[in-house]
Structures are given as structure tokens and as C-alpha cells.
Amino acid sequence: MSTAAFRELLGTQLPVIQAPMAGAQGSEMAIAVCNAGALGSLPCALLSPEAMRAELKKICEGTAQPYNVNFFAHRRPVFDEFRETAWRALLRRYFHELGLAEPAVRREGEREPFGEAQLEVLSQFRPRVVSFHFGLPEPALLEGVRKLGARVISSATTVDEARWLEQQGVDGIIAQGLEAGGHRGHFLSHDLTLQMGTFALLPQIVSAVRVPVIAAGGVVDARGVKAALDLGAAAVQSGTAYLLCPEARISAQHRQALTGPGARHTALTNLFTGRPARSIVNRIMSELGPLHASVPEFPLAGNTLAPLRAEGSRLGVSDFSPLWAGQNASVCQSVSAAEVTLALAAGAILD
Numbered sequence: 280m281s282t283a284a285f286r287e288l289l290g291t292q293l294p295v296i297q298a299p300m301a302g303a304q305g306s307e308m309a310i311a312v313c314n315a316g317a318l319g320s321l322p323c324a325l326l327s328p329e330a331m332r333a334e335l336k337k338i339c340e341g342t343a344q345p346y347n348v349n350f351f352a353h354r355r356p357v358f359d360e361f362r363e364t365a366w367r368a369l370l371r372r373y374f375h376e377l378g379l380a381e382p383a384v385r386r387e388g389e390r391e392p393f394g395e396a397q398l399e400v401l402s403q404f405r406p407r408v409v410s411f412h413f414g415l416p417e418p419a420l421l422e423g424v425r426k427l428g429a430r431v432i433s434s435a436t437t438v439d440e441a442r443w444l445e446q447q448g449v450d451g452i453i454a455q456g457l458e459a460g461g462h463r464g465h466f467l468s469h470d471l472t473l474q475m476g477t478f479a480l481l482p483q484i485v486s487a488v489r490v491p492v493i494a495a496g497g498v499v500d501a502r503g504v505k506a507a508l509d510l511g512a513a514a515v516q517s518g519t520a521y522l523l524c525p526e527a528r529i530s531a532q533h534r535q536a537l538t539g540p541g542a543r544h545t546a547l548t549n550l551f552t553g554r555p556a557r558s559i560v561n562r563i564m565s566e567l568g569p570l571h572a573s574v575p576e577f578p579l580a581g582n583t584l585a586p587l588r589a590e591g592s593r594l595g596v597s598d599f600s601p602l603w604a605g606q607n608a609s610v611c612q613s614v615s616a617a618e619v620t621l622a623l624a625a626g627a628i629l630d
């Protein structure tokens with residue numbers, strides 16, 4: 280599919296999607312990107328239905344352009360006492376160091392998968408695009424989204440996942456390469472050795488499916504967009520490129536890490552949530568090792584870590600907080616979301 284046909288599908292002028300980034304941006308970013316001619320996204324993984332409604336209302340007031348609403352489609356975790364105990368043992372020395380009490384055990388996570396409540400809010404707004412990470416929701420929920428008239432897209436990190444998504448009837452597939460910041464979207468297998476870089480993954484997915492493919496992971500400027508489109512992508516989805524924009528809602532420590540020399544050193548870590556995600560390497564990742572077998576299932580790991588994160592933030596250090604970023608973070612600039620969008624789009628020859 281050409282970029283023109285894909286832009287028609289999305290309803291945007293430019294073949295660029297601003298990646299949804301839960302905890303790092305909200306409606307301001309989405310509005311700025313939509314008004315610049317690309318597809319702005321609202322990440323909902325960390326929003327209650329009420330907060331989601333308020334954000335969507337702001338988007339509708341701020342732009343008349345189409346937008347994307349994004350959800351995590353993970354299954355609810357099964358609490359495992361053994362892993363929780365092992366996780367607490369690993370973190371104990373940090374609680375001692377900061378003089379903090381360990382929090383009570385919680386069996387529910389902070390991140391909500393897409394469900395009836397979210398579908399109900401969507402029905403009031405009928406967004407043009409709905410995207411999912413970690414697969415797709417149950418068929419009945421997915422059907423509910425389709426009935427609202429939304430185009431459905433989801434991330435694939437392997438050819439098998441792309442084929443599976445196509446069989447479920449998605450309108451587009453986001454090929455998420457290993458360079459990408461934030462959570463890996465894998466859902467068919469948890470074997471990280473199956474994960475590939477964008478330029479290996481993208482052409483393989485393009486050859487394997489008939490639906491349009493969106494390149495994600497490491498695309499931060501016009502050169503990356505041009506290369507992705509040359510490899511058969513119909514559009515790109517960029518996240519890290521937008522993190523330093525004034526419209527981003529990241530902490531001062533995250534901003535500082537993104538602009539320092541450490542931004543060149545990222546790694547996949549499961550310490551912050553229980554699922555592998557790419558972050559700039561910080562103290563806890565260096566000391567415990569970025570991937571640890573004792574970490575509770577997604578998203579439960581975050582519960583016990585929460586007081587350490589909060590205290591770290593209060594002290595102005597990023598020792599215990601995720602610093603989500605892709606491998607190309609050090610190339611990013613502190614310019615407006617509209618400028619980032621137009622700079623990316625300059626890599627696309629619009630047919």
C-alpha cells in the first residue's frame with residue numbers, strides 16, 4: 280500500500296504516527312501532532328476511565344483532525360507469592376538505604392488492560408484509530424471497537440505475530456524493532472532471542488502480510504523515515520523523537536538523562552514493570568542486572584518498587600525510575616512536537 284492510501288486510511292496528511300507513550304505524554308502532545316498533520320496518540324494504559332474521558336474531551340476541543348487512542352492488551356497477572364518474596368529480598372537493601380518501610384502486598388497492577396469500561400468511554404468519542412500493544416483484546420471487545428468505526432492497529436515484534444494480527448483482521452501492523460523505547464510489544468512468545476532490529480524485522484513483515492506496515496523503533500529523523508519507507512513501510516511510528524518536546528510530561532530527571540551522555544546506553548529491563556522495556560541504564564539496572572528472573576509478572580513488579588521511585592524522585596535522582604528511551608535517544612532535540620513531526624515527514628516523498 281502506498282503512503283497516500285495509508286494516509287487516507289488514517290485520515291492524516293503525513294505518514295507519521297506519534298507513538299503513544301504512557302506516563303510520558305497526554306492530550307497536549309496528541310493535539311500538537313494532529314494539528315501538524317500527523318496522527319497524534321493518547322496512551323490510556325495508566326488512565327482511569329474518568330481521566331481518559333477528560334483527556335479525550337481536551338483532544339476534541341483542541342483539534343478537528345483524526346487521532347489514535349492506545350491501550351495495553353495484556354492478560355491480568357496471576358499473583359505469585361514466591362516471586363513477590365524474591366523480589367522484595369532483592370529490593371530490601373534499597374528500602375534500608377532510604378529508610379523506607381516496604382509497602383503492603385498488592386495483588387493488582389497499576390496498568391489496566393483494555394476492557395468494557397474503556398470501550399464505553401471510546402463509544403462516546405469514536406476515534407478514527409485505536410491501537411493496541413501486547414496483542415489484541417478478547418474478540419468481543421475487539422468487535423466492539425470495530426463497531427465504533429475505528430481502524431485497528433497493533434504492534435508485532437516477529438513475523439509470526441504480524442501474521443497472527445493479520446488473521447485477526449487488523450487494518451495495519453506496527454513492526455516494532457528492538458531499538459524501540461518503552462515496552463516490547465511481544466505477545467506470542469516471551470523468548471527475547473526472537474526479537475529483531477527494525478531493519479531486519481520490517482522487510483520480513485512487509486513480505487509476509489498484505490495489510491500496511493508501520494515502522495517503529497529507532498526512527499527519529501527524516502533519514503530514518505526515508506529508509507523505512509524504502510523498505511516497504513507505509514508510515515512510521517516514532518516515540519523517542521518526541522520525548523524532549525515541551526509537550527511531553529516527563530520528569531526533570533528523565534529529561535536530564537535524555538540530554539546527557541548516558542542516553543547512548545539503553546537496555547531492555549523487566550525491573551520496573553515485569554515486562555522487558557527499553558530504558559536508559561540507571562543505578563538499579565546496573566546493580567541488579569537489567570533482566571531478572573525473580574521479578575513479578577507485568578505489571579505487578581511496579582507495586583513494590585513504587586515507594587523507592589517516589590522517594591528517588593523526591594531526592595531528585597533517577598536511581599529507581601524507568602528512563603524509557605530508544606537506542607537513538609541521543610539524536611533527539613528539545614523542539615516542539617510540531618517541529619519534530621515536520622522534520623520526520625520531510626523524509627517522506629508524498630505521492
Ligand SMILES: Cc1cc2nc3c(=O)[nH]c(=O)nc-3n(C[C@H](O)[C@H](O)[C@H](O)COP(=O)(O)O)c2cc1C
Pocket residue numbers: 298299300301303322323324349350411412455458459460461462495496497498499516517518519520603604605606607
Ligand atoms: C516513553 C515511552 C513510552 C511508551 N509507551 C507506550 C504505550 O503506552 N503504548 C504503546 O503502544 N507503545 C508505547 N511505547 C512504544 C512505542 O509505541 C514505539 O514502539 C516506540 O516508541 C518506537 O521506537 P522509538 O522510541 O525508537 O521511536 C512507548 C515508548 C516510549 C519511548
